[in-house]
Amino acid sequence: MAEIKDPENTILMELKDGTVTIELLSDIAPNHCDRMKELARSGAYDNVAFHRVIDGFMAQTGDVEHANMEKDYNPRRAGTGGSDLPNLKAEFSRIPHDRGTLGAARSQNPDSANSQFFINFKDNHFLNGQYTVYGRVISGMEHVDAITRGEPPANPDRMISVKVAADA
Numbered sequence: 001m002a003e004i005k006d007p008e009n010t011i012l013m014e015l016k017d018g019t020v021t022i023e024l025l026s027d028i029a030p031n032h033c034d035r036m037k038e039l040a041r042s043g044a045y046d047n048v049a050f051h052r053v054i055d056g057f058m059a060q061t062g063d064v065e066h067a068n069m070e071k072d073y074n075p076r077r078a079g080t081g082g083s084d085l086p087n088l089k090a091e092f093s094r095i096p097h098d099r100g101t102l103g104a105a106r107s108q109n110p111d112s113a114n115s116q117f118f119i120n121f122k123d124n125h126f127l128n129g130q131y132t133v134y135g136r137v138i139s140g141m142e143h144v145d146a147i148t149r150g151e152p153p154a155n156p157d158r159m160i161s162v163k164v165a166a167d168a
Helices: 030-042 141-145
Strands: 010-015 018-024 052-054 058-061 101-104 117-120 133-139 161-164
Touching: 010 030, 018 030, 018 141, 030 133, 030 161, 133 141
Parallel strands: none
Antiparallel strands: 010 018, 010 161, 018 133, 052 058, 058 117, 101 117, 101 133
């Protein structure tokens, strides 16, 4: 387990194989980090499926509207929803989309990110400057690598729980 320097800006994501520790880049993308903490604290991310997992690319999750596997999971709509909160304005930076970074998922509109995010399986520098980077996995990347692939996967993995480390 990596050393947690700032528990208020660290996310603990429970997956089937163990804990993924994510350091939020609150100085780079404060609004995206605040949104992730707000949704984590409300329990909105718990049981949400990884609905789009592309080998050698990334694992996407966070559709709290259509991908909660304990509520009304809809594999056809998973990935089309967000949260009840307003969309976020892009917070682009020079931080590259390296392996283990968190990117804000969005539609064609750069200011349409809401609750969905993806974790890069490898360096995906073609995404640089087009999607907000707001966190990085500091431990447990092997658990991310083990997420079931598919668009959507037939039997998707889920975020069992997502907590802010300060609250855990």
